[in-house]
Amino acid sequence: xxxxTQSSRYLVKRTGEKVxxxxxxxxxxxxxxxxxxxxxxxxxxxxxSYDVKMKEKGDIPEGYSVSREKKERFSLILESAxxxxxxxxxxxxxxxxxxxxxxxxxxxxLTVT
Amino acid sequence: xxxxxxxxxxxSVQEGDSAVIKCTYSDSASNYFPWYKQELGKRPQLIIDxxxxxxxxxxxxxxxxxxxxxxxxxxxxxxxxxxxxxxxxCAGVYNFNKFYFGSGTKLNVKP
Numbered sequence: 001x002x003x004x005t006q007s008s009r010y011l012v013k014r015t016g017e018k019v020x021x022x023x024x025x026x027x028x029x030x031x032x033x034x035x036x037x038x039x040x041x042x043x044x045x046x047x048x049s050y051d052v053k054m055k056e057k058g059d060i061p062e063g064y065s066v067s068r069e070k071k072e073r074f075s076l077i078l079e080s081a082x083x084x085x086x087x088x089x090x091x092x093x094x095x096x097x098x099x100x101x102x103x104x105x106x107x108x109x110l111t112v113t
Numbered sequence: 114x115x116x117x118x119x120x121x122x123x124x125s126v127q128e129g130d131s132a133v134i135k136c137t138y139s140d141s142a143s144n145y146f147p148w149y150k151q152e153l154g155k156r157p158q159l160i161i162d163x164x165x166x167x168x169x170x171x172x173x174x175x176x177x178x179x180x181x182x183x184x185x186x187x188x189x190x191x192x193x194x195x196x197x198x199x200x201x202x203c204a205g206v207y208n209f210n211k212f213y214f215g216s217g218t219k220l221n222v223k224p
Contacts (some may be wrong), residue, residue, distance in 0.1 A: 060213075105156060
């Protein structure tokens with residue numbers, strides 16, 4: 001059974017703080033993804049990674065960066081949090097071979113005040 | 114890049130009725146179309162998917178149809194039950210596992 005875990009379910013940070021969101025998967029998946037979910041906007045891709053130390057920008061990368069030092073771990077970094085980054089953040093992973101199901105983590109509800 | 118549009122944004126049906134959610138996509142290179150269900154407070158989970166070489170796929174009460182010419186695909190749920198109430202997302206997959214999700218449909222099944 002695939003397990004994708006995220007470091008926090010709820011997080012409250014102040015404007016200007018540096019924020020780290022961690023995601024870990026235990027299925028040896030090559031691909032990992034970070035999305036943000038906002039009402040009426042669906043799931044929007046921030047960044048994805050298809051291998052260790054590899055990353056590609058998604059549709060809304062501004063204000064975010066990522067790190068993938070180990071295959072099982074993919075971190076999302078908000079360099080200087082702003083109130084418009086208040087959102088639900090979802091991590092997902094999938095195997096590389098062809099188009100495959102993405103397995104999602106439980107999400108982190110981030111509030112920036 | 115790909116653009117996936119999903120309609121309706123909300124859908125309310127009576128228990129036992131059918132529900133249909135429709136999505137359109139823009140890029141003819143997309144070749145995989147999954148549907149995810151997200152119950153309140155939970156993570157999205159895959160419920161059914163279809164690949165571009167297939168026109169229809171069915172799994173018990175749910176089915177998905179794909180019209181490649183018109184670039185649209187639909188989710189059909191028959192004999193709806195209260196536990197079908199959730200937000201449903203469609204996606205078009207393009208260029209090496211890059212998922213483009215629709216904006217979601219909140220389905221409410223009234224007992």
